[in-house]
Amino acid sequence: MTVHQGGGATYWFLKGARGIASLPAIILMSAFVGFCGFAVEAGVPLGETVFMTGMIWALPAKVLLVGSILAGVSLPAAFLTVALSSIRLMPMVAALIPEIRTQKTPTWLLLLLSHFVAITAYVFTMERIRNVPYEHRVSFFAGFGMTVTTANIILVAVIYSTVANLPAMVAGALFFLTPVYFLTSIWASTRDRAGHIAMVVGLALGPLFHQVAPEFDILYAGVVGGTLAFIIDRVWKGGART
Amino acid sequence: MISYQSFEAWWWPYVFIAIAGWLATDIWRWLGVLIGNRLKQDSAALTWVRSVATALLAAVIAKLVLYPVGELQNVPVSVRLVAVAAGFAAFLISGKRIWVGIAVALGLLAGGQFLTGALIDAG
Numbered sequence: 404m405t406v407h408q409g410g411g412a413t414y415w416f417l418k419g420a421r422g423i424a425s426l427p428a429i430i431l432m433s434a435f436v437g438f439c440g441f442a443v444e445a446g447v448p449l450g451e452t453v454f455m456t457g458m459i460w461a462l463p464a465k466v467l468l469v470g471s472i473l474a475g476v477s478l479p480a481a482f483l484t485v486a487l488s489s490i491r492l493m494p495m496v497a498a499l500i501p502e503i504r505t506q507k508t509p510t511w512l513l514l515l516l517s518h519f520v521a522i523t524a525y526v527f528t529m530e531r532i533r534n535v536p537y538e539h540r541v542s543f544f545a546g547f548g549m550t551v552t553t554a555n556i557i558l559v560a561v562i563y564s565t566v567a568n569l570p571a572m573v574a575g576a577l578f579f580l581t582p583v584y585f586l587t588s589i590w591a592s593t594r595d596r597a598g599h600i601a602m603v604v605g606l607a608l609g610p611l612f613h614q615v616a617p618e619f620d621i622l623y624a625g626v627v628g629g630t631l632a633f634i635i636d637r638v639w640k641g642g643a644r645t
Numbered sequence: 646m647i648s649y650q651s652f653e654a655w656w657w658p659y660v661f662i663a664i665a666g667w668l669a670t671d672i673w674r675w676l677g678v679l680i681g682n683r684l685k686q687d688s689a690a691l692t693w694v695r696s697v698a699t700a701l702l703a704a705v706i707a708k709l710v711l712y713p714v715g716e717l718q719n720v721p722v723s724v725r726l727v728a729v730a731a732g733f734a735a736f737l738i739s740g741k742r743i744w745v746g747i748a749v750a751l752g753l754l755a756g757g758q759f760l761t762g763a764l765i766d767a768g
Contacts, residue, residue: 426744458662458663458667468666478661480646485665489669489673491673491698494694499677513678522702522705525698575716575754576751581709582706586733587732587743589702601700603703605706613712621701625698632699
């Protein structure tokens, strides 16, 4: 066994857990205050709102599920709406896994921990994982994911009864915080040129596909935009070499 | 068709949420693990997957600004666009300081809300 500076698995788990005091976690908690207000407005009871927070975890999926409940749609229709909007979790997890696992990491552990992947955990981990030694990256991610999920479950339970009295201006700012934070933090944590191109193309294609195919807009923008960015980056690299 | 309101039992909404919420999101996470396990670091395939993930997130961001839910719908789209663009510019100019971008964007949004509110009051 190699001994690394800065301690073992517990040390890195706690270091990840300390991410609860980071900007991404604080912004996510503000967004959950906004979501909780939405659930109260929609008439979803406390127990179910807390259950949703823990079981779904991804914020956009929860907003869509509450919307489906409000509209009174059937179970298959609600399942399809949430499932289609959540396909994005697949490439996010697929991009994250090679960064955190080692040859020895068991697959069942990754399957279990993948539940804690959502946009915030993805951004947080991609930004900081380079500074964590390989064999402790899974512990670091687990520490952050579990702590932030638990904290938001408690937060939703605690604020449920008081959140309805939020002033309109504060509620608006809470909903605006998420896109601005995602935009800046994803740009800052993207290390390759392909990623920056993908960001710009995705921003343009999102609204475009929304006009053409509103049900699948995110999915189309992701696959078409990501592929386009990948090709542009390859051509650019090839051109620089000759 | 069975829906959220179909059964009176206390546990039914929880089953509904578990199927339409938990299962509908976690199947993609599990698939992501199985795919990610086969991707090598610094491979072209991983670069492509990461590009797709980034473009997806960018599309989510654009939709959150252009087609928002809740209270943000009452803020004019021009105010939202100016606020997010100026916030991003401030973020770049300040040497990629995220909090600067957020502060500028939120400040402009609040100012814009205040102004549109005053204009509506003035009729």
